[in-house]
Amino acid sequence: MDKLAINGGPKAKSAPYNQPNKYSGDERALLLEVLDSGKLMGPGGKVADFEADVCRAFHVKYAIMVTSGTAALQTTLVALGVSEGDEVITTPMTDFGTTSAILALHAIPVFADIDLSTRLLDPQKVREKITDKTRAIIAVHMAGMPCEMDAFLSIGEETGVKILEDCAQAHGATYRGQFVGSIGDAAGFSMNESKQISTGDGGFVTTNDDETAEIARLFRDKTYLRDPTLERGMQPIPFFGANLRATNLQAAIAIAQLRKLEALVARRDQIARRYIAELGDLPHLDFPKIADNAQPSWWPLAIRYTGTAPTRDELVAILRAEGIPINTSMSAVKNILHTEVIQKRKYYPLTDAIPTFWQNTTYEPDDCPNVDTLQATCLRLPVDERHMDEDIDQTIAAVKKVWTHYFL
Numbered sequence: 001m002d003k004l005a006i007n008g009g010p011k012a013k014s015a016p017y018n019q020p021n022k023y024s025g026d027e028r029a030l031l032l033e034v035l036d037s038g039k040l041m042g043p044g045g046k047v048a049d050f051e052a053d054v055c056r057a058f059h060v061k062y063a064i065m066v067t068s069g070t071a072a073l074q075t076t077l078v079a080l081g082v083s084e085g086d087e088v089i090t091t092p093m094t095d096f097g098t099t100s101a102i103l104a105l106h107a108i109p110v111f112a113d114i115d116l117s118t119r120l121l122d123p124q125k126v127r128e129k130i131t132d133k134t135r136a137i138i139a140v141h142m143a144g145m146p147c148e149m150d151a152f153l154s155i156g157e158e159t160g161v162k163i164l165e166d167c168a169q170a171h172g173a174t175y176r177g178q179f180v181g182s183i184g185d186a187a188g189f190s191m192n193e194s195k196q197i198s199t200g201d202g203g204f205v206t207t208n209d210d211e212t213a214e215i216a217r218l219f220r221d222k223t224y225l226r227d228p229t230l231e232r233g234m235q236p237i238p239f240f241g242a243n244l245r246a247t248n249l250q251a252a253i254a255i256a257q258l259r260k261l262e263a264l265v266a267r268r269d270q271i272a273r274r275y276i277a278e279l280g281d282l283p284h285l286d287f288p289k290i291a292d293n294a295q296p297s298w299w300p301l302a303i304r305y306t307g308t309a310p311t312r313d314e315l316v317a318i319l320r321a322e323g324i325p326i327n328t329s330m331s332a333v334k335n336i337l338h339t340e341v342i343q344k345r346k347y348y349p350l351t352d353a354i355p356t357f358w359q360n361t362t363y364e365p366d367d368c369p370n371v372d373t374l375q376a377t378c379l380r381l382p383v384d385e386r387h388m389d390e391d392i393d394q395t396i397a398a399v400k401k402v403w404t405h406y407f408l
């Protein structure tokens with residue numbers, strides 16, 4: 001057996017992963033079309049074209065393009081009727097954007113734990129958090145793995161609480177044959193650089209509901225009516241709206257990116273299935289449980305190391321020395337419950353004064369122990385559609401080499 005690289009042996013993966021520029025393709029030609037048109041500003045033009053493409057791709061009635069995933073979630077919450085003091089239940093293991101969207105409305109984020117086996121928001125834990133102030137639930141399809149939507153839809157039907165899907169990491173994933181983003185009352189997608197579809201930054205809302213779409217469209221555009229027959233000066237401004245408009249430049253790139261999505265999801269699935277088939281029987285490794293009849297749009301695969309020696313962090317160093325870019329955290333913040341903004345309810349940067357809407361809420365830092373367990377044990381294997389079979393062969397060989405050394 002080869003000596004471990006961390007002890008001076010040869011690396012299992014010495015060549016870099018194949019990762020060419022993901023914007024090479026139709027992006028350039030479509031961008032030039034926009035420049036040549038002399039019209040960069042949405043919401044018409046390429047923004048409208050992209051929205052129509054999203055409707056076709058994900059089988060939804062409406063898509064509304066905005067500037068980020070956070071903006072998409074905020075717009076969606078507004079459109080579903082969330083207002084100051086309402087409670088919105090979600091997971092503390094997500095990007096801060098999910099929480100930020102709630103707080104931006106002076107609504108109250110309420111955190112429920114994940115199910116350790118699926119890594120996703122646990123519908124039973126959500127039920128326990130419902131009060132008469134609960135207005136919405138944000139089910140986050142983390143790492144491209146669809147949440148157990150039937151359970152959330154049942155909660156919605158029983159309680160009247162709106163079900164919002166956070167699809168920021170799950171473009172093209174399906175649950176019981178339906179695309180995520182077409183299942184709940186509405187959904188928000190991100191198109192920042194790390195996402196399956198990227199415009200650098202960007203996002204969009206999807207919904208099948210006429211009123212939700214109409215409010216979302218107004219909210220993203222200062223509530224302006226884009227009606228050419230309306231005399232200048234006559235905008236009614238029926239309620240507060242922001243400027244979250246995306247440009248036609250972003251939309252041009254988004255159109256090109258969306259064309260690649262189906263192939264991307266299929267290739268990522270091949271890679272993830274190889275890891276599951278070839279590493280699934282190794283001791284001390286726990287693979288995520290996928291909902292029945294669900295097809296993930298995989299991100300780095302979130303496996304858990306359940307052994308004790310070596311420690312998880314020692315294993316990370318050992319695998320990285322072998323040339324494998326192992327990640328450990330499911331998101332930029334391990335557990336949002338532990339952050340200063342939540343623990344101190346510190347809304348504003350220069351004062352510790354707790355705003356009125358948040359004064360009667362408290363947060364127990366240890367309220368979601370499964371999140372802490374997952375984050376302390378997680379090992380994330382690279383899943384990228386651009387990686388070649390050889391990259392995956394070497395990644396699998398590296399894990400097997402390390403496991404043979406310690407456990408077999």
Ligand SMILES: Cc1ncc(COP(=O)(O)O)c(C=O)c1O
Nearest residue numbers: 068069070095097098168190192
């Ligand atoms: C699950 C999740 N929700 C929301 C967001 C926010 O998206 P954005 O960064 O585009 O605002 C992200 C982005 O990282 C995310 O991963």
